[in-house]
Amino acid sequence: MSHSDSFIRKYIFSTDHKIIGIQYILTGLAMALVGGTLAGLIRLQLGWPGLQWPLLGKLMPVGMPSGVMTPEFYMALVTMHGTIMVFFFMSFVLVSGFGNYVVPLQIGARDMAFPLLNMLSYWIGLLGAIVILLSFFVQGGAAAAGWTAYPPLSAVASAMPGSALGQTLWLLAMALFIASFTMSGLNIVATVLSLRAPGMSMMRMPLTVWSYFISAIMGLLAFPPLTAAAIMLLFDRHFDTSFFLPSGLIVAGKLLPNHGGSPLLWQHLFWFLGHPEVYVLILPALGIALDMLPVFSRKPVFGYRLSVYCLMIVAVLSMIVWGHHMFVSGMSPFSGEYFSISTMLITVPMTIIGVNMLGSLWGARITLATPMLFALGIIALFGVGGFGGLFLGNATADMQLHDTYFVVGHFHLMIGGVTLLGTFAGIYYWFPKMFGRQMSEALGKAHFWLTFLPFFTVFFMQHFVGLQGAPRRYYAFTTYEYLNRTHGQNVVISLVAFLLMAGQLVFALNFIWSLVAGRASERNPWHATTLEWETSSPPPHGNFVEIPTVHRWAYEYSVAGEALDYTPQTVPARQVAVTA
Amino acid sequence: MSVAIVFDREVAERWHLREVGVWMFLGTVVMLFAAFTSAYVVRKSGADWVPVHLPPLLWLNSVVLLASSLTLELGRRPGATARAASTAIAATCGLALLFFAGQVQAWSTLARTGVYLPTNPASSFFYILTGVHGAHLIVAFGFLAYLFVRTVRRTDVAGWPYLAGLVSTVWHFLTAVWIYLLLMLRLA
Numbered sequence: 078m079s080h081s082d083s084f085i086r087k088y089i090f091s092t093d094h095k096i097i098g099i100q101y102i103l104t105g106l107a108m109a110l111v112g113g114t115l116a117g118l119i120r121l122q123l124g125w126p127g128l129q130w131p132l133l134g135k136l137m138p139v140g141m142p143s144g145v146m147t148p149e150f151y152m153a154l155v156t157m158h159g160t161i162m163v164f165f166f167m168s169f170v171l172v173s174g175f176g177n178y179v180v181p182l183q184i185g186a187r188d189m190a191f192p193l194l195n196m197l198s199y200w201i202g203l204l205g206a207i208v209i210l211l212s213f214f215v216q217g218g219a220a221a222a223g224w225t226a227y228p229p230l231s232a233v234a235s236a237m238p239g240s241a242l243g244q245t246l247w248l249l250a251m252a253l254f255i256a257s258f259t260m261s262g263l264n265i266v267a268t269v270l271s272l273r274a275p276g277m278s279m280m281r282m283p284l285t286v287w288s289y290f291i292s293a294i295m296g297l298l299a300f301p302p303l304t305a306a307a308i309m310l311l312f313d314r315h316f317d318t319s320f321f322l323p324s325g326l327i328v329a330g331k332l333l334p335n336h337g338g339s340p341l342l343w344q345h346l347f348w349f350l351g352h353p354e355v356y357v358l359i360l361p362a363l364g365i366a367l368d369m370l371p372v373f374s375r376k377p378v379f380g381y382r383l384s385v386y387c388l389m390i391v392a393v394l395s396m397i398v399w400g401h402h403m404f405v406s407g408m409s410p411f412s413g414e415y416f417s418i419s420t421m422l423i424t425v426p427m428t429i430i431g432v433n434m435l436g437s438l439w440g441a442r443i444t445l446a447t448p449m450l451f452a453l454g455i456i457a458l459f460g461v462g463g464f465g466g467l468f469l470g471n472a473t474a475d476m477q478l479h480d481t482y483f484v485v486g487h488f489h490l491m492i493g494g495v496t497l498l499g500t501f502a503g504i505y506y507w508f509p510k511m512f513g514r515q516m517s518e519a520l521g522k523a524h525f526w527l528t529f530l531p532f533f534t535v536f537f538m539q540h541f542v543g544l545q546g547a548p549r550r551y552y553a554f555t556t557y558e559y560l561n562r563t564h565g566q567n568v569v570i571s572l573v574a575f576l577l578m579a580g581q582l583v584f585a586l587n588f589i590w591s592l593v594a595g596r597a598s599e600r601n602p603w604h605a606t607t608l609e610w611e612t613s614s615p616p617p618h619g620n621f622v623e624i625p626t627v628h629r630w631a632y633e634y635s636v637a638g639e640a641l642d643y644t645p646q647t648v649p650a651r652q653v654a655v656t657a
Numbered sequence: 658m659s660v661a662i663v664f665d666r667e668v669a670e671r672w673h674l675r676e677v678g679v680w681m682f683l684g685t686v687v688m689l690f691a692a693f694t695s696a697y698v699v700r701k702s703g704a705d706w707v708p709v710h711l712p713p714l715l716w717l718n719s720v721v722l723l724a725s726s727l728t729l730e731l732g733r734r735p736g737a738t739a740r741a742a743s744t745a746i747a748a749t750c751g752l753a754l755l756f757f758a759g760q761v762q763a764w765s766t767l768a769r770t771g772v773y774l775p776t777n778p779a780s781s782f783f784y785i786l787t788g789v790h791g792a793h794l795i796v797a798f799g800f801l802a803y804l805f806v807r808t809v810r811r812t813d814v815a816g817w818p819y820l821a822g823l824v825s826t827v828w829h830f831l832t833a834v835w836i837y838l839l840l841m842l843r844l845a
């Protein structure tokens with residue numbers, strides 16, 4: 078076999094979960110660059126509507142003719158930013174990326190249950206990412222109906238430029254994504270159920286593994302309804318059926334032939350996926366944070382069992398709250414009340430998880446290493462974002478707040494912030510495992526502050542812009558008298574947002590520099606107890622020379638009377654007493 | 658001389674894993690059709706719903722599909738000789754093809770009476786549900802054909818019962834989905 082051939086098998090078309098995980102992470106980070114650029118353009122428009130940007134006009138003659146953004150292009154930007162960030166950045170990096178890399182290692186498996194399916198999952202996912210990127214370059218431009226793709230904008234090709242080929246490609250990309258994500262989810266669930274090392278009972282699994290396990294199950298149950306909805310939307314778009322299109326719709330001066338369809342049906346089907354999907358993303362971030370706290374506070378995690386049960390309860394409840402996205406859709410007040418109550422119910426386990434995080438910190442010797450900073454940041458954003466959720470979950474308050482920047486602020490703290498910080502925590506923490514080198518702590522800490530402070534500022538301020546009545550998805554706030562006073566705030570938000578983006582350069586620099594010239598890492602640089610640190614860094618093909626046997630849970634820190642302040646899961650009970 | 662197949666732990670574990678995977682996948686298929694069902698119920702309450710007069714051929718098709726499940730079971734029952742297994746699984750493949758032909762025939766019968774995909778919501782559901790089910794069945798048919806080849810060639814004899822078990826799980830499942838869809842289209 079030639080050398081290049083084996084290189085391709087090993088690093089490109091690899092079935093090794095570690096390579097696939099890294100492929101997902103790198104692809105997702107590249108997509109984040111695109112999604113972030115789109116966000117920059119959005120902020121440029123909102124901060125300085127109508128200003129001319131000649132250079133951008135040259136780069137994007139259709140979207141920004143003579144340097145001023147068109148409303149249609151703005152809609153495409155918002156849509157594609159949301160879609161790319163949720164599905165092709167966060168799902169890729171946090172769920173499929175770290176899920177692939179970490180889960181088999183932490184349960185002591187040699188690989189995922191279905192390695193070939195795993196490889197297929199990555200390549201299909203990549204194809205989806207390519208399709209969504211290509212959609213910018215077709216006639217009419219990219220999809221513009223929002224990441225929620227509400228009909229009729231998404232269903233009538235002549236509704237707006239992005240409703241044409243761009244929307245079709247959006248649907249195709251989503252289909253590819255769903256296929257890929259389903260394969261990846263099947264793999265995670267089967268791996269956790271069947272490939273745990275001897276002694277690794279479910280109740281000895283690290284919370285990270287629990288969170289991936291539960292989030293994978295949720296993904297498997299929630300995505301098929303979106304698939305069904307997408308199939309029906311496709312037929313409405315191209316074959317004149319009327320699932321979602323009502324009678325008497327006049328688009329571009331023409332009466333459409335459709336009759337009797339229900340746009341609300343789409344909303345129900347979309348949010349039946351959409352709500353669980355946001356938890357699919359946030360649970361891994363919470364799991365990672367829950368696991369990082371003990372490592373850097375050198376004491377056992379607080380309320381392990383309670384956290385496991387809360388994760389399960391959140392998963393179940395998240396399937397029955399979707400209507401809280403539709404309070405103003407004209408649903409009956411009884412349904413509204415039901416969805417309000419179920420939403421309030423879900424805040425209970427969420428709050429318990431938050432309290433458990435704080436409990437893990439209680440009375441601890443905290444080391445503020447970079448991953449820990451990000452984990453602490455998660456607690457802060459999770460708390461504030463959840464507080465905003467309480468207002469939104471109340472149907473009466475949501476009548477006012479729906480479709481304002483309050484919602485934008487809320488979900489960015491959660492699905493944007495908690496997951497972003499979780500992603501970075503994961504990268505800083507497992508970088509030594511993946512590449513055998515340490516990232517720079519100084520740059521890491523600078524990166525944390527340059528991420529956390531601007532991020533919080535931007536989206537905290539957006540809550541208040543929303544309270545002043547600014548609607549989301551509006552192209553400019555110049556035409557409404559009452560919104561003039563939000564202009565200054567929008568300028569500040571935009572400037573801080575640019576600072577946030579600039580801060581990510583520190584990360585890029587650190588990542589690339591550490592990759593080539595980082596200090597060589599010891600095998601277990603954080604003195605952690607979980608199994609991934611029991612093998613070399615990076616681990617060999619097959620992960621472990623010999624499959625480890627597990628004797629205890631993952632949180633044996635500072636056992637009284639022991640010389641070392643941590644006891645790996647592989648240490649037998651006759652050497653060090655088992656505490657839990 | 659009796660050729661007892663030695664129970665191989667590793668083979669058993671590998672197939673157990675696949676079984677877990679297949680059942681989870683079938684779970685996602687359940688969710689898919691559950692979503693279609695709820696959309697069906699919602700859309701049916703619209704004023705423009707005109708029930709489709711189902712072509713009677715569908716009942717015959719159902720019998721054919723049920724028969725294919727039956728022959729598959731016959732083919733994989735533990736006592737069957739290799740010859741009997743090949744015959745029975747060949748019959749399953751034949752019946753499956755007959756079912757596909759029957760479904761296409763039902764579509765064209767309907768189209769000849771002027772009931773097309775966009776004619777009304779009931780007909781849209783009819784074509785899409787039968788189509789989505791058919792698409793699943795076509796993929797399953799690929800596995801069925803593979804099982805047939807394996808049965809005739811008799812490669813990897815130790816794994817064969819597991820493979821046959823999995824294929825039949827999927828096949829029976831899709832038969833059941835079809836019966837469910839037919840009853841829903843007919844009754845609901």
Ligand code: HEM
Pocket residue numbers: 225355356358359401402420421423424427462463464466467469470471475478479480484487488491492493
């Ligand atoms: C503490 C519990 C939470 C509550 C009570 C809550 C409540 C709500 C409500 C009622 C809305 C709808 C607002 C409207 O459109 O008028 C909403 C929107 C949203 N929430 Fe939450 N939420 C919570 C946690 C989360 C978490 C953990 C995430 C993500 C990881 C999240 C992500 C989102 C997203 C993405 C949207 C907006 C989707 C859109 O319209 O584009 N939420 N939330």
Ligand SMILES: [Cu+2]
Pocket residue numbers: 351352398399401402
């Ligand atoms: Cu929600």
